[in-house]
Amino acid sequence: MKHLSIAALNVEGQPMFKMLDKVQKLERTGREILHFELGEPNFDTPANIVDAACHALKNGETHYTSSMGIYAFREVVQQTTQISRGFKPEIEQILVTPGANAIIYLAVSCLVNPGEEVIVPDPGFPTYYSAIRYCGAIPVSVPLHESNQFRLNPDDLRKRITSKTRLIIINSPSNPTGAVMTPEEIDEVARIAKEHDIYLLSDEIYARMVFDGENRFHTPAIFDQCKERTIIINGFSKAFAMTGWRLGVAIGPKEVIEKMGLVVQTIVSCVPPFIQLAGIEAIKGDQSALTEMLDAYQQRRDVLVAGLNSIPGVKCVKPEGALYAFPNISGTGMTSEEFADFALEKAGVALLPGNNFGEHGEDFVRLCYVNTLENIELAIGKLKQAIQERNK
Template sequence: MTQLASRQANLGTETAFETLAKAKELERQGKSIIHLEIGEPDFDTPEHIRDAAKKALDDGFTHYGASAGQLETREAIAKHQTERQGYDVSPDNVIVTPGGKPVMFFTIMALIEEGDEVIYPNPGFPIYESMIEYMGGTAVPMQLNEETGYNADIDKLRSLITPRTKLMIVNSPNNPCGSVIPEADLEEIAKMAVENDITVMADEIYKDMYYGDDVEHVSITKFPGMRERTVILDGFSKSYAMTGWRLGYGVFPDFLVEPVTRLMTNSVSCTSVHTQMAGIAALEGSQESVKDMMKEFTIRRDLVVEGLNSLPGISCPTPKGAFYAFPNITGTGMTSQEFAEKALYEGGVALLSGTAFGVYGDGYVRVSFANSRENLTEAIERLRKIL
């Protein structure tokens, strides 16, 4: 039998989808499951966005498009990013991708060779580590500490940098912790990147998801020397409840535009064109749906945090962004994996072990509060029973 390439052993997975499959199987067996495992808004894509996609199909947007994305889509994204970031973003630096993950894939594929080091958040989105190792790079975890609001210790982060450090990944607001990197820390990270000639990938997919009307998103690209070395990863999945549409984009520095466009051509040819037309409608249309969603998430966040903190052996800080809680469960005497399995098989609550997000996630679980208030309340009571 033909053997797989050895690098396949380095390829990880996203546990949310594995847990979802287990939960669905239990539902097929007749068990009631409350889904708090999957990271997607439970709202419908706004009607005006759906209508734009239908019109695009009727208007003949059913053929191949440019590998980097339709010009009108890149122009709309560039205008949106210019308004949000406070500096001019050119459509020439925008590449539209089928979801946000290709921006991670292509950035790491274009930059990382055997032995190159990449600093990444841990706990963090599991695909970072998976792709670094798949490309033969060395994944260097930047530990996010509960004591510092699930952020890195800046002095310890500085000590991780070596002459082999080629890329650093930052994610704020953070998945799975719901934390936000303080502006002063972002500035220090920017200085490190410039001083050591490190490229940065800033995962900003949750940039619309902050709690508090007075909180503004701060991108690492606002600091001197960062625009020419930073990849901004963004997309439509979270802000506009468009996870299934597979529509993301990257804002790439000049030196990465051509190689990443070539990777698009070699891999997926282009992103679905009628979907891109829906993306334009999302950016140029009313933003009330985003605001309404965050008002509801605020209520749910408070409900979940209060509920989790009322459970024996559990303490839960209040998330500042995204739609995840990351409670400390060490007081239960269980490991993260034991807790997640007990919650699913005995309590009928699907959530994720903190170790799904890296070694430093042990002692925690991730709870997505993208579910109804009624279901969230029921989930807390089910966890109370098993504890």
């Protein structure tokens, strides 16, 4: 008898792509839509990175390469980890992957059995839930509170540990809230993981995107240097505006990384070498485009958050990092789904309902500030007008 596997029935994917389909359908009817739904930087990949890829292609870097990643690229990751995180992982602790998203699945599938539990932030990045369920495991959510600026409270996390917990996932700076956990909070999470002898997956894809001056980014990996339990997720999509390149890097205990590498070998063989060589340029080359993009994001954040706070029934905590604002819309009397539909239909503003990120996202919506300042101001004006008309 034919049937879909339990894994296939459990896989959910990413709800933002469903919203994109809906928005594109409207655009085909001639509607003009202002986009705030996808975490897709509206900058082009810096030219030096593109040039490095073209050069590599012309130089014949078009063949299979090691499933773990090109040695020279992993050496550069070693050096940059020393600078950014204060420790130098061994080469065997580093795995190059086709994007950061893949690392979530690789880690969960290598560390968690069906029926076992993974602790995830709620609201949190939807791939965590999808990958965990796809593996037959159980996501256990830790609520993030607006009153705590959405920073994960280690005491809330501690309460959710059971004999079945195998993995904790944290994400600072966070998608969808932009929250940046304090070093003390992160250290406490690392202590909890050690105390219970469980793995800790630290999603650090927004590590380079912390605002307001000195970088307050902090990693739990300083405790074990990714030798015992910490696995770092990193990727090039966001800070380098390289979403379409599909390039990520995992750092973790050798025995875990080796198994994750075999899964990469099984499903994609390797990451294209010309992409990895572009990754070397991204890390080692001119960084001025990054600073410019970060400055632009910070400016947009300030305008967007001030604008949202001027809309009746909406209030928004100031995010300290990443690319997202996560305003509370409960004062409008709408659910998050209703607000997202309303914003799209009445104001032509595409954003995502907070419940796409877990049940604790219900009173919120997510806007990604990857649009121009002019469009942010336009969107705020349209939302405000639509709400005022609705309130009449």
